[in-house]
Amino acid sequence: MTVTNSDQATSDRFPRELVRRLLDNYRGKTLDHAPGPMTEPATVFTDPVRFQKELEVLFHGGAHIVGWTGELPKPGTYITKNVAGHPVLVTRAEDGVLRAFRNACTHRGAQVADGCGEARRLTCPYHAWSFELNGDVAGQPQAYAFSDIEKSTLGLQALPVADVAGLIAVGLSDDVDPVAAFADIEPQLRWCGYETHEIVCQHTWTLKANWKIAFDVNLESYHVDYLHRETLSNLVLHNPIYDSFGKHARWGFPTVGTERVVDLPEEHWPPTMPVSIVHTLFPSVVLLETPVSCQMFRVYPGRNVNECTVDLTEASLKPIVNEEDREARKRGADFAALVVGTEDFPTAEQCQRGAEIGLTNFNFGSNEPMLQHWHRTWQNALDNA
Numbered sequence: 113m114t115v116t117n118s119d120q121a122t123s124d125r126f127p128r129e130l131v132r133r134l135l136d137n138y139r140g141k142t143l144d145h146a147p148g149p150m151t152e153p154a155t156v157f158t159d160p161v162r163f164q165k166e167l168e169v170l171f172h173g174g175a176h177i178v179g180w181t182g183e184l185p186k187p188g189t190y191i192t193k194n195v196a197g198h199p200v201l202v203t204r205a206e207d208g209v210l211r212a213f214r215n216a217c218t219h220r221g222a223q224v225a226d227g228c229g230e231a232r233r234l235t236c237p238y239h240a241w242s243f244e245l246n247g248d249v250a251g252q253p254q255a256y257a258f259s260d261i262e263k264s265t266l267g268l269q270a271l272p273v274a275d276v277a278g279l280i281a282v283g284l285s286d287d288v289d290p291v292a293a294f295a296d297i298e299p300q301l302r303w304c305g306y307e308t309h310e311i312v313c314q315h316t317w318t319l320k321a322n323w324k325i326a327f328d329v330n331l332e333s334y335h336v337d338y339l340h341r342e343t344l345s346n347l348v349l350h351n352p353i354y355d356s357f358g359k360h361a362r363w364g365f366p367t368v369g370t371e372r373v374v375d376l377p378e379e380h381w382p383p384t385m386p387v388s389i390v391h392t393l394f395p396s397v398v399l400l401e402t403p404v405s406c407q408m409f410r411v412y413p414g415r416n417v418n419e420c421t422v423d424l425t426e427a428s429l430k431p432i433v434n435e436e437d438r439e440a441r442k443r444g445a446d447f448a449a450l451v452v453g454t455e456d457f458p459t460a461e462q463c464q465r466g467a468e469i470g471l472t473n474f475n476f477g478s479n480e481p482m483l484q485h486w487h488r489t490w491q492n493a494l495d496n497a
């Protein structure tokens with residue numbers, strides 16, 4: 113069933129249907145479970161042959177959420193992203209159309225843009241070929257030297273791209289359909305209002321851990337009272353809900369303050385209830401909806417089975433209008449970065465060491481249904497490739 117805001121005031125931050133389930137779990141001192149535990153061989157985190165197949169099937173042959181359409185708020189804007197080691201350029205040209213390209217100059221491959229901004233044309237730093245935001249080549253110093261090459265073949269190479277409920281979905285190979293890739297979960301994302309999000313800041317980590325171990329730290333609240341006892345344990349309550357939508361999944365948890373609203377009649381609920389909802393999108397993106405912001409984690413494999421990168425981008429829900437708001441959002445992001453950077457990720461590296469020294473299995477409890485979902489989903493995708 114698709115969650116909507118149709119039965120409530122449009123000012124509500126979270127769909128009431130999800131809030132009701134979270135409050136039910138809180139009242140019942142329970143959580144959504146999987147039918148039983150699941151065992152995963154530790155070699156899935158260490159096997160270089162499997163790693164190569166994951167690169168091909170899950171990453172280089174797939175579609176990926178790379179950001180929010182709010183990052184390209186008007187014609188004449190562009191952003192660049194690293195997507196599983198692929199430099200990607202996304203533009204909104206004067207015609208307002210969203211486009212994606214390999215960020216590789218058609219002269220000799222250098223990246224034609226860096227960061228993000230507004231521009232009429234993008235100029236490659238190597239020999240100054242320039243490109244329109246629609247990809248057409250616009251200028252070439254000493255163009256006579258290339259006059260035998262049909263100019264229309266020298267435009268930037270396009271990638272499949274789609275607006276999925278305000279998220280930018282990009283295919284890394286030409287035959288990928290980014291709309292179909294997220295169709296199972298797209299209706300569930302519409303309440304999030306991604307098209308108005310504005311990025312506040314970004315953090316990037318390189319870890320000595322398999323990408324799946326880094327992703328897994330985002331999938332359960334079981335560890336919060338222990339690993340995060342000095343930071344998050346006073347905020348996050350262990351009464352999560354869980355749902356899957358094809359390859360994708362959602363979970364959520366109540367947060368501190370639930371004790372003050374749990375017995376209120378619904379008509380007295382405040383517009384922002386104290387919960388968080390987490391969407392996890394195939395193959396490796398996490399979107400955390402907090403009461404005041406949205407955080408996007410993009411987890412990618414590194415060059416080897418035991419390396420990965422994690423990008424965390426923090427967005428405000430609406431465009432920021434004053435510096436006070438910006439500072440408040442930035443403080444939130446810095447706190448999140450501190451927690452994951454000093455608590456979750458060092459632990460992920462420890463888990464990787466555990467796998468590498470010959471541990472036989474990882475065990476996912478019935479209280480960790482998201483981990484079970486993701487490990488089954490990745491395995492199915494590899495088996496069906």
Ligand code: FES
Nearest residue numbers: 217219220236239
């Ligand atoms: S590589 Fe871009 S102009 Fe030469």
Ligand SMILES: [Fe+2]
Nearest residue numbers: 329335340456
């Ligand atoms: Fe954590």
